[in-house]
Amino acid sequence: MAIQNTVGKQCHRVLTCYYRPKPGGFCKRLFRAINALLDRGHTVHYLAVVRFPIDHPNCHFHRFPWPEEHTSGYLFWTFFHLFAPLYLLYLGYRYRIERLFAFGYNYSLFLQTVRILKRIPLTLFLRADTIENHKIKKRPCWLIVLEQIIEGWGIFGTRMYGVSKELTERTLARHKILLPAKDGVLRNDISKSQEVKVGKKTFQYPLHLACVGVLEPRKNQRFLLEVMKEISSEKAQLYLYGTGPDEDILRKKVAEENLTDRVRFMGWVPADKIWPNVDLLLMPSLHEGAPNAVLEALGQGVPVLASNIPEHMEILPKSCLVVVDSSYTLNCKIEQFVSNPLGLAERFAEQNECAEILQFDWDFKIVELITAEEPCQQFPKDAEKAQ
Numbered sequence: 268m269a270i271q272n273t274v275g276k277q278c279h280r281v282l283t284c285y286y287r288p289k290p291g292g293f294c295k296r297l298f299r300a301i302n303a304l305l306d307r308g309h310t311v312h313y314l315a316v317v318r319f320p321i322d323h324p325n326c327h328f329h330r331f332p333w334p335e336e337h338t339s340g341y342l343f344w345t346f347f348h349l350f351a352p353l354y355l356l357y358l359g360y361r362y363r364i365e366r367l368f369a370f371g372y373n374y375s376l377f378l379q380t381v382r383i384l385k386r387i388p389l390t391l392f393l394r395a396d397t398i399e400n401h402k403i404k405k406r407p408c409w410l411i412v413l414e415q416i417i418e419g420w421g422i423f424g425t426r427m428y429g430v431s432k433e434l435t436e437r438t439l440a441r442h443k444i445l446l447p448a449k450d451g452v453l454r455n456d457i458s459k460s461q462e463v464k465v466g467k468k469t470f471q472y473p474l475h476l477a478c479v480g481v482l483e484p485r486k487n488q489r490f491l492l493e494v495m496k497e498i499s500s501e502k503a504q505l506y507l508y509g510t511g512p513d514e515d516i517l518r519k520k521v522a523e524e525n526l527t528d529r530v531r532f533m534g535w536v537p538a539d540k541i542w543p544n545v546d547l548l549l550m551p552s553l554h555e556g557a558p559n560a561v562l563e564a565l566g567q568g569v570p571v572l573a574s575n576i577p578e579h580m581e582i583l584p585k586s587c588l589v590v591v592d593s594s595y596t597l598n599c600k601i602e603q604f605v606s607n608p609l610g611l612a613e614r615f616a617e618q619n620e621c622a623e624i625l626q627f628d629w630d631f632k633i634v635e636l637i638t639a640e641e642p643c644q645q646f647p648k649d650a651e652k653a654q
Contacts, residue, residue: 278308279638282364282381284355284374286331286347287317287338290510290535291481292559293394296455297370300392301326303630304637312362314355329358351377359385368637370394372421382424390637391425392453393434395556398441403485403553419445428453428636430557433577453636454582455557456629457566457622470546470608474503476601477545479560480552482511487551487574489513492520492530493594494549494601500528502605505549508533508541542567547604547611551591552576565622570614572600582625584617 281304288294301311301321310325316338318328331351337343358364359381367382367389369375375391382389398418401411419442427447429435435452480486488507495505507517507530514532521530548564550573558578564571565582573579575588589597604610 277638278310279365280310280312280362281366281368281637282312282314282355282358282362282378283368283370284314284351284377285319285370287315287335288319292455292557293370295559296394296557299630300368300370300633300637303634306630307634309366309634309638312358312364314351314358327362329354348377352380356380356384359387366390366637368392371397372418374421375425376417376421379420379423388639389425390639391422391427391447392633393427393429393438393556395430396434396437396554399437399554400485415441418442422447424448426636426639427451430455431555431578431581433581434556453629453632454625455559455562456627457562457625470611472502473500474546474605474608475506475544476503476547476549477506477508477541478549478551479508479541479563480550481509482507482513482517484513485552485554486511486513487553487591488517489520490551490591490594490597491549492517492524492526494598495526495529496524497594497598498529498601498605503529503601505530506533506545507531508536510534538563542569545569546608547572547601549597549601550574550579551589551597552579553591555579558582562625565618565625568615570604570611571618572597582621584621586614586617 285297298319298321301313301319304311305323305325312327312329313319314329314331316331316333317335331347331354333343333346355377364381364385365387367378367387369378369389370392371394372391375389378389398411398414401414418438422438422442423445425447427450429438429452431454432452435450439446439450478488478491482488491505518532521527542563548560548569548571550558550561550571552558552574553576555576555578561571561573561579561582571583571587572589573583573587574591579588589600591597
């Protein structure tokens with residue numbers, strides 16, 4: 268039976284899993300969800316190869332038996348897929364788990380046996396569209412079909428919440444039989460404790476343009492290199508924050524195109540060290556799950572120019588969106604700001620209303636969804652209220 272916390276509300280024993288901590292918005296939100304549960308009196312158990320950076324007496328790490336240095340490759344993932352579900356089933360019964368949650372349908376799939384045998388709720392939070400990413404990377408068809416099968420079994424019977432309306436609807440459209448029990452949307456937030464700052468009043472040349480995120484095809488940083496060819500290094504410079512599989516390709520292209528005076532690679536940098544120096548965030552993504560960099564920019568008073576993909580359209584005004592099928596359109600937008608930097612402050616004023624809408628208690632909402640006694644109502648009615 269669930270225990271009672273100090274204010275009389277039920278506290279649950281919750282189980283989740285993820286293979287290891289890594290930089291980026293995914294783990295940042297996962298750890299935030301765990302901390303939100305702990306802060307409200309719940310107990311969290313998690314299975315991983317490496318301990319999460321969470322120190323709390325009610326947070327319990329269960330180590331998956333695999334060397335920490337070798338958590339990649341087919342051998343690891345085969346072993347993890349075979350034995351993680353069994354280990355989680357053991358944990359579910361050993362610690363009398365009452366609620367389950369996962370970030371991503373792969374990890375939801377691992378928890379399905381616990382959900383079915385113990386008949387307890389499993390809440391799934393979709394953070395990105397892996398299948399769409401595979402298509403962008405031109406992965407083989409058999410891999411995409413296999414991923415879709417895994418996705419179907421991962422979402423089946425869960426309470427599923429995508430980080431955007433587009434993500435939820437696109438996922439549902441791929442499946443006819445293996446469907447979640449309930450579905451909805453839980454967007455990323457701009458924290459209420461973080462007041463939306465006023466945009467910069469003064470600007471200096473060269474303007475500091477930034478792209479923040481993993482360096483990979485779906486983020487489309489290669490497109491920005493084409494844009495920077497036409498912009499003087501004395502007027503604007505591009506700073507790429509992050510690392511990833513495209514880094515070597517991008518560095519080579521920068522050298523070949525003689526862009527070293529206009530493009531700088533910054534690696535992973537703490538958020539509080541990025542935004543004070545940025546005049547304009549450029550996000551030309553071909554696909555997004557939850558554009559955390561855009562949300563952080565909104566909260567920090569940094570103007571944004573982003574691709575007109577559905578995920579950006581849900582959180583940004585039209586004036587901030589550009590078509591990225593040609594470098595000419597984005598180049599013209601940037602040149603306008605280079606000629607008149609005060610236009611950046613005007614752009615942020617248009618974004619401010621969107622930023623205010625995204626200020627809600629995300630921690631409270633995610634705990635509510637994980638610990639709910641009954642499944643939430645069908646999307647989209649309740650999902651919009653959640654915002």
